[in-house]
Amino acid sequence: MSLCSRIEEYLSNELPTELSREFEDHLVQCNDCRLEVDSHHEWERLASKVKQRFDSESSAYHQRIRSRLASVEQRHRFTVALTQVAVGLGSAAAVVFAIAWAGGWPPARHEPPASLVNQRTINPDVLSPRSSVPPQPSISVDAGSPYLVVPVESVNPDVTVYWFHPTVGEPTTDDASMIPFNEPSLLARSW
Amino acid sequence: MRIDQLGQYVPHVFRFAVYLVRDHHMAQDVAQDTLLRAWKHRQRLSSLDCPRTWLLRIAVNVAKDYQRKRGRMASKTKPLPEELAGDLPEPWFGMVQQEHCADLRDVILKLTERERGVLYLSAFENLSHGQIAEVLSLSPGAVKVALSRARKSLRQRLRQEGRQSR
Numbered sequence: 287m288s289l290c291s292r293i294e295e296y297l298s299n300e301l302p303t304e305l306s307r308e309f310e311d312h313l314v315q316c317n318d319c320r321l322e323v324d325s326h327h328e329w330e331r332l333a334s335k336v337k338q339r340f341d342s343e344s345s346a347y348h349q350r351i352r353s354r355l356a357s358v359e360q361r362h363r364f365t366v367a368l369t370q371v372a373v374g375l376g377s378a379a380a381v382v383f384a385i386a387w388a389g390g391w392p393p394a395r396h397e398p399p400a401s402l403v404n405q406r407t408i409n410p411d412v413l414s415p416r417s418s419v420p421p422q423p424s425i426s427v428d429a430g431s432p433y434l435v436v437p438v439e440s441v442n443p444d445v446t447v448y449w450f451h452p453t454v455g456e457p458t459t460d461d462a463s464m465i466p467f468n469e470p471s472l473l474a475r476s477w
Numbered sequence: 478m479r480i481d482q483l484g485q486y487v488p489h490v491f492r493f494a495v496y497l498v499r500d501h502h503m504a505q506d507v508a509q510d511t512l513l514r515a516w517k518h519r520q521r522l523s524s525l526d527c528p529r530t531w532l533l534r535i536a537v538n539v540a541k542d543y544q545r546k547r548g549r550m551a552s553k554t555k556p557l558p559e560e561l562a563g564d565l566p567e568p569w570f571g572m573v574q575q576e577h578c579a580d581l582r583d584v585i586l587k588l589t590e591r592e593r594g595v596l597y598l599s600a601f602e603n604l605s606h607g608q609i610a611e612v613l614s615l616s617p618g619a620v621k622v623a624l625s626r627a628r629k630s631l632r633q634r635l636r637q638e639g640r641q642s643r
Contacts, residue, residue: 294625298606325632332581333600341488347501348487351509358513359480 290319297326483512486532489602493533496597497540498547507543511536530608533598537612584634588627595620596627 289312295301296309313320341348434451490511494504514535515522522528585593591613598609606624610617 294621294628297628298621298624300606321636322632325635326628328635329628329631330600337492337601340492344488344491344495344501347491347505347508351487351491351505351512352484354509355480355483355512355516359516362480 290316293319293322297323480512480516483516486512486529489529490532490536492601493536493597494540496594496601497536498543503543503547507536507539510539514539527608529602530604530611533602533604533612534614537614581631581634584630588630589623591615591619592623592627595623596631599624 289309292301292305292309296306299306301309309319313323434449436449436451438447438449440447487508491504491508494507494511495501498504498507511532515528515532522531525531585596588596594613595609595615598604598612604612606617606620609615609624610620613620615623
């Protein structure tokens, strides 16, 4: 096979190194092959020049494609984030639903301890002295007592307050001199 | 892999898309769809020796889809006037006009579609025979024959021009 017929392999860099060198030596002698190789290089030069020019003229298109891709990626990331949030919320809802399904929801209402409930109970016999409503405790009256003593709620724990109501009986003790018997009075005594 | 890492392939894909669909605006859509399709399969992209070959192969498929759609649309509208249809932009048609070698255009137009594709990928994308075969779904032997014929035609024309200029 003559070297002239291997010009395509030479131009495509497909010849082994040894044969490629041999072909280059052949080019010095063969005018036809040399012209063919020169024409090929001329074509390659043209192609490279035009490629550069085409790319520089298309830079606006390149930019537009890149920005479109960037916006698509942004949208994709947003969708992924949204999906993750949705999956998280869905999982949480599933857990809550599972608990409710198992009968644990709503949680049982805890009643306060009996001791606390008792503390909040108002003693009907102990009423506020500031109340405009006169106390009406259920009390028993000892026959012969000169006055009626009704305990009243006091803010200060060291002070005891009583309502004194006069009765039809006569005073028999010394305390009677201190208390006006003709109308209800308040007596505060500190211990 | 981030999508902007595909940005380096934009000139290659766009150029090839212009060659395939011969319309800059449609080529923009083809290039974008090609890169998006590649990004969807980015796991594969990172394992390839030559991602450019793979991208160009995708571009061929996307361009076919677009041309099918355009064909359907064109059948519903008036055909392009002949003088416009013959002047659709192709990367190297612009080049041969600018380089004052309009004769080359005639040579390229006389080549078969396969020869033009093979010549384009060899001259503009510097792909090997095997890579060209992969992009155009041809056998390496067919690529070799087509490229040889196309180059021979071009060389003959360039040699004639060289003789004329002397």
